[in-house]
Amino acid sequence: MTADTITAADIRINARWVIPIEPANAVLEHQAVLVQGERIAAVVSRDEADARYRAKETIDLPNHVVLPGLINMHGHAAMSLFRGLADDLPLMTWLKDHIWPAEGAFVSEPFIADGTQLAMAEMLRTGTTTFADMYFFPEIVAQLAKDAGMRAQVCFPLLDFPTPWGAGPDEYLAKGEDFIRQWQDDPFIMPAIGPHAPYTVSDEPLTKAVALSRSTGTPIQIHLHETASEVADALEKTGKRPTARMAELGVLGPTTQCVHMTQIDDSDIQLLKDTGAQVIHCPESNLKLASGLSPVKKFREAGINVAIGTDGAASNNDLDLFGELNTASMLAKVVADDATALSAHEALAMATIDGAKALGRAHELGSLQAGKLADIIAVDLGDPFLQPVYDPASHLVYSNHGRQVSHSWINGVPQVQEGRLTRIDVPDLMLRVRGWADRIREQQTS
Ligand SMILES: CSC[C@H]1O[C@@H](n2cnc3c(O)ncnc32)[C@H](O)[C@@H]1O
Protein backbone atom coordinates (compact mmCIF):
# COMPACT_ATOMS: atom_id res chain seq x y z
CA MET A 1 0.00 0.00 0.00
CA THR A 2 1.54 3.34 -0.97
CA ALA A 3 1.06 6.69 0.75
CA ASP A 4 -0.97 8.15 -2.11
CA THR A 5 -3.75 5.59 -1.57
CA ILE A 6 -4.42 6.96 1.93
CA THR A 7 -7.71 8.91 2.16
CA ALA A 8 -8.34 11.65 4.71
CA ALA A 9 -11.38 11.45 6.99
CA ASP A 10 -12.67 13.75 9.71
CA ILE A 11 -13.93 11.07 12.09
CA ARG A 12 -13.24 7.36 12.53
CA ILE A 13 -15.65 5.45 14.78
CA ASN A 14 -14.31 2.06 15.87
CA ALA A 15 -17.36 0.00 16.79
CA ARG A 16 -17.72 -3.48 18.30
CA TRP A 17 -20.82 -3.94 16.12
CA VAL A 18 -22.36 -2.05 13.22
CA ILE A 19 -25.96 -2.57 12.11
CA PRO A 20 -26.00 -0.72 8.78
CA ILE A 21 -29.73 -1.50 8.11
CA GLU A 22 -28.85 -1.91 4.43
CA PRO A 23 -28.20 -4.71 3.60
CA ALA A 24 -31.13 -5.97 5.67
CA ASN A 25 -30.40 -8.09 8.77
CA ALA A 26 -26.62 -7.48 8.62
CA VAL A 27 -24.62 -7.32 11.86
CA LEU A 28 -20.97 -6.43 11.21
CA GLU A 29 -18.28 -6.92 13.85
CA HIS A 30 -15.14 -4.89 14.63
CA GLN A 31 -15.83 -2.27 12.01
CA ALA A 32 -14.79 1.32 11.41
CA VAL A 33 -17.25 3.96 10.21
CA LEU A 34 -15.48 6.84 8.47
CA VAL A 35 -17.02 10.28 8.14
CA GLN A 36 -15.78 13.02 5.86
CA GLY A 37 -17.60 16.35 6.14
CA GLU A 38 -21.35 15.76 6.22
CA ARG A 39 -21.26 12.28 4.69
CA ILE A 40 -20.30 8.69 5.45
CA ALA A 41 -17.09 7.90 3.58
CA ALA A 42 -16.95 4.16 4.30
CA VAL A 43 -17.94 1.31 6.58
CA VAL A 44 -15.00 -1.09 6.54
CA SER A 45 -13.07 -3.56 8.67
CA ARG A 46 -10.55 -2.10 11.13
CA ASP A 47 -7.68 -3.52 9.05
CA GLU A 48 -8.96 -1.86 5.91
CA ALA A 49 -9.47 1.40 7.78
CA ASP A 50 -5.87 1.22 9.08
CA ALA A 51 -4.56 0.65 5.58
CA ARG A 52 -6.67 3.14 3.66
CA TYR A 53 -7.73 6.03 5.93
CA ARG A 54 -6.18 8.62 8.22
CA ALA A 55 -8.76 10.33 10.42
CA LYS A 56 -8.37 13.58 12.35
CA GLU A 57 -10.31 12.11 15.27
CA THR A 58 -10.81 8.49 16.34
CA ILE A 59 -13.56 7.38 18.74
CA ASP A 60 -13.26 3.91 20.25
CA LEU A 61 -16.57 2.28 21.12
CA PRO A 62 -15.58 -1.20 22.35
CA ASN A 63 -18.95 -2.24 23.83
CA HIS A 64 -21.18 -0.38 21.45
CA VAL A 65 -23.41 -0.95 18.47
CA VAL A 66 -23.42 1.77 15.82
CA LEU A 67 -26.44 2.30 13.56
CA PRO A 68 -28.16 5.05 11.58
CA GLY A 69 -29.85 7.83 13.57
CA LEU A 70 -33.51 7.08 14.29
CA ILE A 71 -36.35 8.85 12.48
CA ASN A 72 -39.41 9.72 14.59
CA MET A 73 -42.11 10.15 11.96
CA HIS A 74 -44.88 11.70 14.06
CA GLY A 75 -45.09 13.98 17.04
CA HIS A 76 -46.12 17.32 18.49
CA ALA A 77 -42.81 18.39 20.03
CA ALA A 78 -43.93 21.30 22.20
CA MET A 79 -46.61 19.10 23.80
CA SER A 80 -43.76 17.77 25.95
CA LEU A 81 -44.71 20.65 28.28
CA PHE A 82 -48.09 18.85 28.75
CA ARG A 83 -46.49 15.48 29.62
CA GLY A 84 -48.59 13.81 32.33
CA LEU A 85 -51.18 16.60 32.37
CA ALA A 86 -54.15 14.44 31.32
CA ASP A 87 -53.73 10.67 31.50
CA ASP A 88 -56.02 7.65 31.30
CA LEU A 89 -58.57 9.20 28.95
CA PRO A 90 -59.89 8.30 25.50
CA LEU A 91 -58.85 10.50 22.56
CA MET A 92 -61.84 12.85 22.23
CA THR A 93 -62.19 13.48 26.01
CA TRP A 94 -58.43 13.99 26.21
CA LEU A 95 -58.48 16.47 23.32
CA LYS A 96 -61.72 18.36 23.91
CA ASP A 97 -61.81 18.56 27.72
CA HIS A 98 -58.09 18.85 28.51
CA ILE A 99 -55.61 19.40 25.67
CA TRP A 100 -57.44 21.92 23.48
CA PRO A 101 -58.32 24.13 26.49
CA ALA A 102 -54.70 23.95 27.71
CA GLU A 103 -53.45 24.78 24.21
CA GLY A 104 -55.87 27.72 24.06
CA ALA A 105 -54.45 29.02 27.34
CA PHE A 106 -50.73 28.43 26.79
CA VAL A 107 -49.70 27.93 23.15
CA SER A 108 -47.64 30.98 22.18
CA GLU A 109 -44.24 31.58 20.60
CA PRO A 110 -42.27 31.12 23.87
CA PHE A 111 -44.26 28.00 24.78
CA ILE A 112 -43.47 26.46 21.39
CA ALA A 113 -39.80 27.42 21.66
CA ASP A 114 -39.27 25.93 25.14
CA GLY A 115 -41.46 22.85 24.53
CA THR A 116 -39.76 22.06 21.25
CA GLN A 117 -36.31 22.36 22.83
CA LEU A 118 -37.40 20.03 25.63
CA ALA A 119 -38.59 17.49 23.04
CA MET A 120 -35.42 17.82 20.97
CA ALA A 121 -33.28 17.25 24.08
CA GLU A 122 -35.18 14.02 24.84
CA MET A 123 -35.15 12.83 21.24
CA LEU A 124 -31.44 13.49 20.74
CA ARG A 125 -30.59 11.85 24.06
CA THR A 126 -32.49 8.69 23.04
CA GLY A 127 -31.16 8.28 19.50
CA THR A 128 -33.47 10.30 17.24
CA THR A 129 -31.70 12.43 14.65
CA THR A 130 -34.71 13.32 12.45
CA PHE A 131 -38.23 14.07 13.67
CA ALA A 132 -41.53 14.90 12.03
CA ASP A 133 -43.55 17.57 13.83
CA MET A 134 -47.17 18.70 13.47
CA TYR A 135 -47.95 21.66 15.69
CA PHE A 136 -48.49 25.41 15.93
CA PHE A 137 -45.90 28.10 15.04
CA PRO A 138 -44.02 25.81 12.62
CA GLU A 139 -41.69 28.67 11.70
CA ILE A 140 -40.32 28.59 15.27
CA VAL A 141 -39.98 24.79 15.30
CA ALA A 142 -38.12 24.90 11.97
CA GLN A 143 -35.68 27.59 13.14
CA LEU A 144 -35.01 25.83 16.47
CA ALA A 145 -34.39 22.46 14.80
CA LYS A 146 -32.03 24.08 12.33
CA ASP A 147 -30.20 25.97 15.11
CA ALA A 148 -29.87 22.71 17.08
CA GLY A 149 -28.57 20.90 13.99
CA MET A 150 -31.47 18.40 13.93
CA ARG A 151 -33.28 17.30 10.82
CA ALA A 152 -37.04 17.83 10.92
CA GLN A 153 -40.09 17.56 8.74
CA VAL A 154 -42.19 20.44 10.06
CA CYS A 155 -45.91 20.50 9.18
CA PHE A 156 -47.95 23.67 9.37
CA PRO A 157 -51.35 22.96 10.97
CA LEU A 158 -54.64 23.06 9.09
CA LEU A 159 -57.99 22.97 10.89
CA ASP A 160 -61.49 24.33 10.33
CA PHE A 161 -61.40 26.38 13.54
CA PRO A 162 -59.19 29.14 15.00
CA THR A 163 -56.13 28.38 17.12
CA PRO A 164 -53.31 30.54 18.48
CA TRP A 165 -51.59 30.25 15.05
CA GLY A 166 -54.46 31.29 12.78
CA ALA A 167 -58.08 32.35 12.42
CA GLY A 168 -59.21 29.58 10.08
CA PRO A 169 -58.34 27.51 6.99
CA ASP A 170 -57.60 30.43 4.64
CA GLU A 171 -55.09 31.95 7.05
CA TYR A 172 -53.45 28.59 7.82
CA LEU A 173 -53.04 27.92 4.09
CA ALA A 174 -51.71 31.42 3.30
CA LYS A 175 -49.19 31.32 6.17
CA GLY A 176 -48.40 27.71 5.31
CA GLU A 177 -47.57 28.55 1.71
CA ASP A 178 -45.13 31.24 2.88
CA PHE A 179 -43.64 28.74 5.31
CA ILE A 180 -43.12 26.18 2.53
CA ARG A 181 -41.46 28.73 0.23
CA GLN A 182 -39.12 29.82 3.03
CA TRP A 183 -37.86 26.35 3.94
CA GLN A 184 -38.28 24.12 0.90
CA ASP A 185 -34.61 24.12 -0.14
CA ASP A 186 -33.14 23.67 3.33
CA PRO A 187 -31.00 20.55 3.88
CA PHE A 188 -32.22 20.14 7.50
CA ILE A 189 -35.85 21.26 7.36
CA MET A 190 -38.55 19.62 5.24
CA PRO A 191 -41.71 21.75 5.30
CA ALA A 192 -44.99 19.82 5.10
CA ILE A 193 -48.75 20.28 5.27
CA GLY A 194 -50.54 19.05 8.40
CA PRO A 195 -54.33 18.79 8.06
CA HIS A 196 -55.20 17.68 11.58
CA ALA A 197 -57.74 14.90 10.87
CA PRO A 198 -60.76 14.09 8.67
CA TYR A 199 -63.11 15.16 11.48
CA THR A 200 -61.53 18.62 11.92
CA VAL A 201 -60.87 19.61 8.28
CA SER A 202 -63.65 19.88 5.71
CA ASP A 203 -63.51 19.07 2.02
CA GLU A 204 -62.69 22.55 0.72
CA PRO A 205 -59.51 23.17 2.76
CA LEU A 206 -58.45 19.55 2.17
CA THR A 207 -58.79 20.09 -1.60
CA LYS A 208 -56.73 23.30 -1.33
CA ALA A 209 -54.11 21.43 0.72
CA VAL A 210 -53.85 18.79 -2.01
CA ALA A 211 -53.38 21.52 -4.65
CA LEU A 212 -50.66 23.17 -2.53
CA SER A 213 -48.96 19.82 -1.99
CA ARG A 214 -48.93 19.12 -5.73
CA SER A 215 -47.79 22.59 -6.80
CA THR A 216 -44.92 22.70 -4.29
CA GLY A 217 -44.02 19.00 -4.06
CA THR A 218 -44.66 19.14 -0.31
CA PRO A 219 -45.73 16.08 1.76
CA ILE A 220 -49.00 15.90 3.68
CA GLN A 221 -49.23 14.33 7.13
CA ILE A 222 -52.68 13.64 8.64
CA HIS A 223 -54.10 11.77 11.66
CA LEU A 224 -56.27 9.13 9.99
CA HIS A 225 -58.34 6.23 11.31
CA GLU A 226 -57.18 6.85 14.85
CA THR A 227 -60.25 5.45 16.65
CA ALA A 228 -63.33 3.31 16.05
CA SER A 229 -65.59 6.31 16.72
CA GLU A 230 -63.78 8.35 14.03
CA VAL A 231 -64.67 5.66 11.48
CA ALA A 232 -68.23 5.13 12.79
CA ASP A 233 -68.97 8.89 12.89
CA ALA A 234 -67.61 9.36 9.36
CA LEU A 235 -69.79 6.54 8.05
CA GLU A 236 -72.82 8.10 9.73
CA LYS A 237 -72.12 11.66 8.47
CA THR A 238 -70.76 11.01 4.98
CA GLY A 239 -71.54 7.37 4.22
CA LYS A 240 -67.82 6.88 3.60
CA ARG A 241 -64.93 5.49 5.57
CA PRO A 242 -62.33 8.24 6.27
CA THR A 243 -59.77 6.53 4.01
CA ALA A 244 -62.29 6.46 1.13
CA ARG A 245 -63.12 10.15 1.61
CA MET A 246 -59.41 11.05 1.66
CA ALA A 247 -58.82 9.03 -1.53
CA GLU A 248 -61.73 10.77 -3.29
CA LEU A 249 -60.36 14.19 -2.32
CA GLY A 250 -56.93 13.26 -3.67
CA VAL A 251 -55.31 13.39 -0.23
CA LEU A 252 -53.79 9.89 -0.50
CA GLY A 253 -50.61 9.50 -2.53
CA PRO A 254 -46.95 8.47 -2.16
CA THR A 255 -46.05 11.72 -0.37
CA THR A 256 -48.92 11.46 2.13
CA GLN A 257 -48.22 10.09 5.60
CA CYS A 258 -51.27 8.56 7.32
CA VAL A 259 -50.76 8.57 11.07
CA HIS A 260 -52.33 5.85 13.29
CA MET A 261 -54.36 3.74 10.80
CA THR A 262 -56.33 1.52 13.17
CA GLN A 263 -59.79 -0.05 12.48
CA ILE A 264 -58.58 -1.17 9.05
CA ASP A 265 -60.54 -3.31 6.61
CA ASP A 266 -59.56 -4.73 3.21
CA SER A 267 -60.87 -1.66 1.33
CA ASP A 268 -58.54 0.61 3.36
CA ILE A 269 -55.55 -1.62 2.60
CA GLN A 270 -56.43 -1.62 -1.10
CA LEU A 271 -56.63 2.19 -1.17
CA LEU A 272 -53.31 2.62 0.64
CA LYS A 273 -51.72 0.14 -1.76
CA ASP A 274 -53.23 1.69 -4.91
CA THR A 275 -52.21 5.23 -3.94
CA GLY A 276 -48.77 4.36 -2.50
CA ALA A 277 -49.57 6.26 0.72
CA GLN A 278 -47.30 5.95 3.77
CA VAL A 279 -48.43 4.58 7.15
CA ILE A 280 -47.01 6.05 10.36
CA HIS A 281 -47.53 3.65 13.26
CA CYS A 282 -47.76 5.14 16.79
CA PRO A 283 -48.26 2.05 18.96
CA GLU A 284 -47.85 3.57 22.43
CA SER A 285 -50.24 6.48 21.82
CA ASN A 286 -52.73 4.03 20.28
CA LEU A 287 -52.49 1.84 23.38
CA LYS A 288 -52.55 4.60 25.98
CA LEU A 289 -55.64 6.33 24.55
CA ALA A 290 -57.15 2.88 23.84
CA SER A 291 -57.55 4.10 20.26
CA GLY A 292 -57.12 0.76 18.53
CA LEU A 293 -54.76 -1.66 16.85
CA SER A 294 -52.89 -1.22 13.59
CA PRO A 295 -52.38 -4.34 11.41
CA VAL A 296 -48.68 -3.79 10.76
CA LYS A 297 -48.03 -7.26 9.35
CA LYS A 298 -50.92 -6.95 6.86
CA PHE A 299 -49.69 -3.52 5.72
CA ARG A 300 -46.16 -4.80 5.20
CA GLU A 301 -47.36 -7.91 3.36
CA ALA A 302 -49.36 -5.62 1.04
CA GLY A 303 -46.15 -3.71 0.25
CA ILE A 304 -47.25 -0.58 2.17
CA ASN A 305 -44.37 1.27 3.81
CA VAL A 306 -44.80 1.52 7.61
CA ALA A 307 -42.66 3.99 9.56
CA ILE A 308 -42.87 4.71 13.29
CA GLY A 309 -43.66 7.71 15.48
CA THR A 310 -44.08 8.38 19.17
CA ASP A 311 -46.88 10.99 18.85
CA GLY A 312 -46.61 13.77 21.44
CA ALA A 313 -45.35 13.27 25.00
CA ALA A 314 -48.85 14.12 26.29
CA SER A 315 -50.22 10.83 24.92
CA ASN A 316 -47.25 8.44 25.14
CA ASN A 317 -45.69 9.78 27.58
CA ASP A 318 -42.11 9.75 26.26
CA LEU A 319 -40.29 10.30 22.99
CA ASP A 320 -37.95 7.30 23.26
CA LEU A 321 -38.10 5.51 19.89
CA PHE A 322 -36.27 2.44 21.23
CA GLY A 323 -39.14 1.90 23.69
CA GLU A 324 -41.58 2.45 20.82
CA LEU A 325 -39.83 -0.25 18.79
CA ASN A 326 -40.17 -2.68 21.66
CA THR A 327 -43.91 -1.95 21.89
CA ALA A 328 -44.34 -2.06 18.09
CA SER A 329 -42.70 -5.45 17.82
CA MET A 330 -44.69 -6.96 20.72
CA LEU A 331 -47.96 -5.49 19.48
CA ALA A 332 -47.46 -6.57 15.86
CA LYS A 333 -46.98 -10.13 17.10
CA VAL A 334 -50.14 -10.25 19.19
CA VAL A 335 -52.27 -8.45 16.56
CA ALA A 336 -51.16 -10.91 13.87
CA ASP A 337 -51.18 -13.87 16.28
CA ASP A 338 -47.72 -14.56 14.91
CA ALA A 339 -44.45 -14.25 16.86
CA THR A 340 -42.57 -13.66 13.61
CA ALA A 341 -44.78 -10.68 12.61
CA LEU A 342 -42.11 -8.00 13.21
CA SER A 343 -38.54 -9.10 13.97
CA ALA A 344 -35.98 -6.96 15.78
CA HIS A 345 -34.23 -6.16 12.48
CA GLU A 346 -37.55 -5.28 10.83
CA ALA A 347 -38.42 -2.98 13.73
CA LEU A 348 -35.04 -1.23 13.44
CA ALA A 349 -35.66 -0.77 9.71
CA MET A 350 -39.03 0.83 10.52
CA ALA A 351 -37.28 3.50 12.61
CA THR A 352 -34.56 4.16 10.02
CA ILE A 353 -34.82 3.31 6.33
CA ASP A 354 -38.64 3.07 6.35
CA GLY A 355 -38.82 6.53 7.96
CA ALA A 356 -36.43 7.80 5.28
CA LYS A 357 -38.71 6.27 2.62
CA ALA A 358 -41.75 8.00 4.16
CA LEU A 359 -39.86 11.29 3.90
CA GLY A 360 -38.82 10.59 0.30
CA ARG A 361 -35.15 10.72 1.37
CA ALA A 362 -34.07 7.07 1.37
CA HIS A 363 -31.32 7.96 -1.11
CA GLU A 364 -29.48 9.94 1.59
CA LEU A 365 -30.83 8.91 5.02
CA GLY A 366 -31.78 5.75 6.93
CA SER A 367 -28.76 3.45 6.52
CA LEU A 368 -24.99 3.48 7.00
CA GLN A 369 -23.70 3.43 3.47
CA ALA A 370 -20.88 5.35 1.82
CA GLY A 371 -22.24 8.58 0.34
CA LYS A 372 -25.24 8.89 2.67
CA LEU A 373 -25.49 11.74 5.18
CA ALA A 374 -23.62 11.08 8.42
CA ASP A 375 -26.58 10.74 10.82
CA ILE A 376 -25.18 8.09 13.15
CA ILE A 377 -25.81 6.86 16.70
CA ALA A 378 -23.98 4.56 19.09
CA VAL A 379 -25.64 2.53 21.85
CA ASP A 380 -23.60 1.25 24.79
CA LEU A 381 -24.36 -2.44 25.38
CA GLY A 382 -21.77 -2.75 28.15
CA ASP A 383 -24.08 -2.59 31.16
CA PRO A 384 -24.94 -5.72 33.19
CA PHE A 385 -28.62 -5.57 32.26
CA LEU A 386 -27.61 -6.03 28.61
CA GLN A 387 -25.40 -9.11 29.13
CA PRO A 388 -24.62 -11.40 27.48
CA VAL A 389 -24.82 -10.14 23.90
CA TYR A 390 -25.63 -12.86 21.38
CA ASP A 391 -27.40 -10.52 18.98
CA PRO A 392 -27.13 -6.72 19.30
CA ALA A 393 -30.27 -6.18 17.17
CA SER A 394 -32.25 -8.23 19.69
CA HIS A 395 -30.93 -6.13 22.57
CA LEU A 396 -31.67 -2.82 20.81
CA VAL A 397 -35.34 -3.73 20.44
CA TYR A 398 -36.12 -6.12 23.30
CA SER A 399 -33.78 -5.18 26.19
CA ASN A 400 -32.56 -1.68 25.57
CA HIS A 401 -33.62 1.74 26.68
CA GLY A 402 -32.92 4.91 24.70
CA ARG A 403 -30.83 6.26 27.56
CA GLN A 404 -28.11 3.77 26.57
CA VAL A 405 -27.42 5.99 23.53
CA SER A 406 -23.91 7.26 24.15
CA HIS A 407 -23.09 9.17 20.96
CA SER A 408 -24.80 10.71 18.00
CA TRP A 409 -23.80 12.75 14.99
CA ILE A 410 -26.05 14.60 12.57
CA ASN A 411 -24.54 15.68 9.26
CA GLY A 412 -21.20 14.62 10.75
CA VAL A 413 -21.57 17.04 13.70
CA PRO A 414 -21.51 15.60 17.26
CA GLN A 415 -24.83 15.95 19.10
CA VAL A 416 -24.40 13.49 21.97
CA GLN A 417 -20.98 12.62 23.38
CA GLU A 418 -20.60 10.19 26.30
CA GLY A 419 -24.35 10.56 26.93
CA ARG A 420 -24.26 14.37 27.08
CA LEU A 421 -25.94 16.82 24.74
CA THR A 422 -23.37 19.05 23.07
CA ARG A 423 -25.59 21.81 21.71
CA ILE A 424 -28.48 22.28 24.15
CA ASP A 425 -27.97 24.10 27.47
CA VAL A 426 -29.89 21.61 29.63
CA PRO A 427 -29.75 23.48 33.01
CA ASP A 428 -31.08 26.65 31.37
CA LEU A 429 -33.78 24.66 29.55
CA MET A 430 -34.82 23.00 32.84
CA LEU A 431 -35.34 26.41 34.47
CA ARG A 432 -37.66 27.47 31.64
CA VAL A 433 -39.54 24.14 31.77
CA ARG A 434 -40.08 24.52 35.52
CA GLY A 435 -41.50 28.00 34.90
CA TRP A 436 -44.04 26.58 32.43
CA ALA A 437 -44.94 23.72 34.79
CA ASP A 438 -45.64 26.21 37.61
CA ARG A 439 -47.87 28.34 35.38
CA ILE A 440 -49.74 25.35 33.93
CA ARG A 441 -50.24 23.77 37.38
CA GLU A 442 -51.55 27.05 38.75
CA GLN A 443 -54.01 27.46 35.88
CA GLN A 444 -55.23 23.87 36.23
CA THR A 445 -55.95 24.24 39.95
CA SER A 446 -57.51 27.74 39.83
C1 LIG B 1 -52.75 20.24 13.84
S1 LIG B 1 -51.81 20.73 15.25
C2 LIG B 1 -51.86 19.34 16.25
C3 LIG B 1 -53.11 19.16 17.04
O1 LIG B 1 -53.25 17.78 17.21
C4 LIG B 1 -53.53 17.50 18.54
N1 LIG B 1 -53.16 16.11 18.82
C5 LIG B 1 -52.11 15.65 19.50
N2 LIG B 1 -52.11 14.31 19.49
C6 LIG B 1 -53.19 13.94 18.78
C7 LIG B 1 -53.73 12.70 18.41
O2 LIG B 1 -53.18 11.55 18.77
N3 LIG B 1 -54.85 12.68 17.67
C8 LIG B 1 -55.45 13.81 17.30
N4 LIG B 1 -54.99 15.03 17.63
C9 LIG B 1 -53.87 15.09 18.35
C10 LIG B 1 -52.78 18.54 19.29
O3 LIG B 1 -53.21 18.64 20.60
C11 LIG B 1 -53.03 19.76 18.43
O4 LIG B 1 -54.20 20.39 18.78
Ligand SMILES: [Zn+2]
Ligand atom coordinates in the same frame (compact mmCIF):
# COMPACT_ATOMS: atom_id res chain seq x y z
ZN1 LIG C 1 -50.54 13.09 16.73
